[in-house]
Amino acid sequence: MNPLAQRHRNAHPDDERLFNDPQLRQLKAAVYELCWLFDRGYARHSTIKLVGDHHQLNKRQRLAIGRAACSEGEMRAREAKRLELQRSEGRPLMVDGFNLIITLEAAMAGAVLLRCRDGCIRDLASVHGTYHQVGETRSVIELIGRTLALFHPSSVQWLFDRPISNSARLAQSVRTIAEENGWNWRAELPDNPDMVIAASKAIAITSDSAILDSVQHWTNLPAYLIEHHFHDAWLIDFS
Template sequence: MPDTRQHRGAHPEDQRLFAPSQLPRLRTAVFEFSWLLTRGYAAVSALKLVGDRHKLNKRQRVALSRAGCSDQEYEHRQATCLPVQQIRDQEVLIDGFNLLITIEAALSGGIVLWCRDGCLRDLSSVHGSYRTVTETQQAFELIGAVLCNLKPQSVTWLFDAPISNSGRLAQRIRTEAAAHGWPWNAEVVLNPDTALIASEQIAISSDSHILDGAMRWVNFSAYLLTSCLPDAWVIDLKNL
């Protein structure tokens, strides 16, 4: 069936699955999952072990997989993360769908997870196709305003070629940039992850795979949400 959603908001069960009474159990699960990863357990088996132990449902397990990380991953990500203010006068490369969907979700009342590594991650997913939602334009304008204040030299958005509507979204980014005078470009590439990891430019992403390979990155979505969207539905899973 075609995707007809107008918002990227909460799942109908989220109020129950992520109620305050559920958080101690979920935080313990994140701790245990991360403990197993640190000791070399495969992510799939560790997720099943911890998920079964705490009787987590599918959506809670997705949250667990995004919130946890090994000690080694945590330390590496902290070592390569720059203060967001350091993008001033620098060239920046954005993981386009990753950033845009997180901000859309936050604006539409969806859950955003505060993860062990300090990143904010949503529970949305793109399966082969991207569709704009009501909050897309607001997300563009908010991201643009924050980036404008930080004054990077240039910004390049990367979108996944295999995902349909990537070309249209890249063109919309270029149109928005021209209308506002932002130093932005947008490209559609086969594998943005590879490009972000290989580049010497500062990466904007919260994708774990990218953060484990990127030379330098900034935690832009966390900066934007904490400074501009204090009422977003943020679930803190980073601490016990």
């Protein structure tokens, strides 16, 4: 077995306590307060600290509310650029590779997922400069491929951050699986995929807030996959 594919992106051992029903009531109040403050122009970092301190949230809970919240303006602007997957027929797609794969690895392993105010599905994982394939990685890539094939995009370009360890290995896995299945995919390793995606006219597949605010169009593939394939996902709804 590949030594890089022996682990899973499981739930954090504290998540049962951090996201139980009493905590969720408090977290949803915190997200509401964050959104209210964002709507009035308060800075993101200091506002998350303010609300987190007020509710005595730990680091992981603060990460969750920060990923879940956005301003009304951001939400409406992102929604205006969102296309249904059916609109991808005959059009190129550009995939934020780590962003998509890690979210679905987390979903497949039963980790916490967030349905955020802008409708995106986000996880609580982070790469920190190193990525390791897990037991679900191949299944995730194959599920993405089978799903995208239903909508007949003209091409699919995957981007992985070159500076992240093992990005080349993951890109090669994507190429190999695509070749095995006859999918018209490319996998590339730019130094800054965010800039490439933001500047592209292709339909973006990402839940990264900064990219969503810059792209021309995007499609919410994680939400589609969660709805159709992960009915038992641990999904916390902050929308």
